[in-house]
Amino acid sequence: MATLQTIAFSSPLSHHSPQQPLRLLPGMKSGTVWHSSRSSFSGQALTTPISRQNRTLKTSRAFTLTIQMVKPTIQFIPGRDEQTIPDVKLTKSRDGTNGMAIFRFDQPSVFDSSGEVGDITGFYMIDDEGTLQSVDVSAKFVNGRPAGIEAKYVMRTPKDWDRFMRFMERYANVNGLQFVKS
Numbered sequence: 331m332a333t334l335q336t337i338a339f340s341s342p343l344s345h346h347s348p349q350q351p352l353r354l355l356p357g358m359k360s361g362t363v364w365h366s367s368r369s370s371f372s373g374q375a376l377t378t379p380i381s382r383q384n385r386t387l388k389t390s391r392a393f394t395l396t397i398q399m400v401k402p403t404i405q406f407i408p409g410r411d412e413q414t415i416p417d418v419k420l421t422k423s424r425d426g427t428n429g430m431a432i433f434r435f436d437q438p439s440v441f442d443s444s445g446e447v448g449d450i451t452g453f454y455m456i457d458d459e460g461t462l463q464s465v466d467v468s469a470k471f472v473n474g475r476p477a478g479i480e481a482k483y484v485m486r487t488p489k490d491w492d493r494f495m496r497f498m499e500r501y502a503n504v505n506g507l508q509f510v511k512s
Contacts, residue, residue, distance in 0.1 A: 413439040453481035
């Protein structure tokens with residue numbers, strides 16, 4: 331029957347406790363037995379030889395990369411997400427160099443909070459890549475009351491088009507939209 335051995339590789343300075351004895355394997359400079367009360371894993375930390383470039387380092391630093399995912403949203407007032415899902419119409423030039431997206435919102439939630447928070451300042455599409463924005467926003471009124479908003483976003487280059495489509499794919503996935511070719 332085969333035997334399974336596990337070796338965990340980690341930083342030479344990590345996971346060492348003064349209560350745990352140092353054990354050396356042949357060819358190793360240092361090692362530590364790692365025991366955890368949260369896991370049944372018991373492994374041996376190994377170190378690799380230090381290169382000439384790294385010998386001048388006196389301390390070892392650990393860096394943590396934090397990636398914060400932003401839910402794709404649309405805003406008319408910065409900081410206030412629009413809850414109404416729009417109808418979106420896309421047009422693109424024949425040569426594919428530019429295009430336009432027209433968003434139509436029926437009874438948008440921004441009308442409910444605009445008096446408390448402030449005025450509509452633009453059209454903002456926010457995702458983890460950043461913000462796409464436009465000031466081409468118009469309101470539709472019926473009997474003197476706001477009924478809808480139409481916002482236009484113009485894409486002047488293929489790069490702008492690709493960036494917009496990445497936003498729309500994320501926004502569609504979160505909000506259950508689907509593409510229908512007309």
